[in-house]
Amino acid sequence: MDRYLRIEDVGMTFETKNGSFVALERIDLNVKKGEFVSLIGHSGCGKSTLLNLVAGLIDPTEGGILLAEREIAGPGPDRGVVFQNHSLLPWLTCFDNVYLAVERVFSDKKNILKERTHKALAMVGLTAAEEKYPHEISGGMKQRVGIARALAIEPKMLLLDEPFGALDALTRANLQDELLKIVDKTGATVLMVTHDVDEAVLLSDHIVMMTNGPAARIGGILEVDLPRPRERLALAGERRYIELRTTVMDFLYRKQLKQAA
């Protein structure tokens, strides 16, 4: 299980009106089972494209991606995706939004499906809001529902596309802490796109730093050797944490500084 997710020599070229646009070039990446990997880089570096490739929403123009020894051909519920803008269906309650996914994946009896849904929502602390509609709850709560929906289907892999990008700093920290707990508890394999250095260091086992696009590549992979469980406050002053943080900052703001991004 050393190479649970294998991204092999992947390239992605988009055909646009102004000719072809090379988004990603020769990407090689392995993710172990149970590992948390972050993709970090400036906007436009193709990190979301890479995530969408793993999600199967787009197909690579070169190379291939394997998850648990099987080639990824199109999207499927073996990968749970959390989108940046929560993507809840506004006409369904929180419960029904999660139930939609649960019902698709498991073929249990109805009361067991419901039980699974309740459990997933309880995990993100939303039992009280189950019967609310998305427009009745806060942005942070919506994102929790999104996470519950992704986790409820017990995917092989969790794909997070800037999951907390649209939230305010306090809510974001809150949700990061909760995700940290959930990941520790479930041992999920996670690939997360982020542009938040602290988020990457706090949550990840490895941070994949991407060079600026077009034709973005992996500029370096940083191992985050901080012991788990991690504690935001305890880490804040720790020397190793600051070192790691500085390394990522150095990559982003010195080596890959983007002019007038």
Added chain:
Amino acid sequence: MSAVPVSAVTVVPMRAAAATSGPHPAAAALAARADAVKAAKPTATGYRRARAPEWAMQLFAMLAGIVAFIALWEIVARQGGRIPGPAVVWKAAVTIFSDPFYSKGPNDQGIGWNVLSSLKRVGIGFGLAAIVGIPLGFMIGRFKFLSDMAAPIIAMLKPVSPLAWLPIGLLLFKAANPAAIYVIFVCSLWPMIVNTAVGVRQIPQDYLNVARVLNLSEWKVFTTILFPAVLPYMITGVRLSIGVAWLVIVAAEMLTGGVGIGFWVWDEWNNLKVEHIIIAIFTIGIVGLLLEQALVLLAKRFSYN
């Protein structure tokens, strides 16, 4: 807003008088002003006092508009033309609406029957248009090829007056009633197709991505994502269709005859009962207004924002 200065004035002198015993008159005046602001604020934002006048003003404006309209009508009527004044029309209306459902043969029925037969034609014609138009709209919205295929035809036929289709209807059905329904069908069809197709195209990619990552079946995608997402647009289509249909039915019935509010208008014109024509105009307007309001309520029920 008019309540603000009044309450401020009543509060300020009392507080100012109490404060004059203090050492600094300027500070007291300042405090009094601050108090006035404080005192004025709850009044300005207080629900009961702020809202009632606004609501009353709106009602007053509406009534004023109606009164002005009736006055203008009275003035026009008194110029000695053939147009009956409001009083005459009112009297005739009381007679007509005291027995709206009488029936003395096919050409002499109460106004209630006339309105109902017109509504029935609109309902059938519109219903058929919805049955055809909504699925067509879905397909046109979903498949670009079909959309490109349909675009020039719809663009060309949409501006055609629905009445131009009436002779074709008469030719096809060889009877007045189905021809009128057919005209309603044609004029309701375009808004249904166009709005449904626009709705399908406007579905956020996020929702479709949810469907894709979960690998939902086509049927599930339709029932849980496409249909609810398009529903508000469809209701807009229904509203536009019914609005046009209600406009067109009057004209169509004038041409086809039978029982119906449009025919009734024409019949009363032949009888030279102008007050009845005016009653018919109001009746058509009020029924149209009620239809519109009912559909606005329906649209509110199914909007998710």
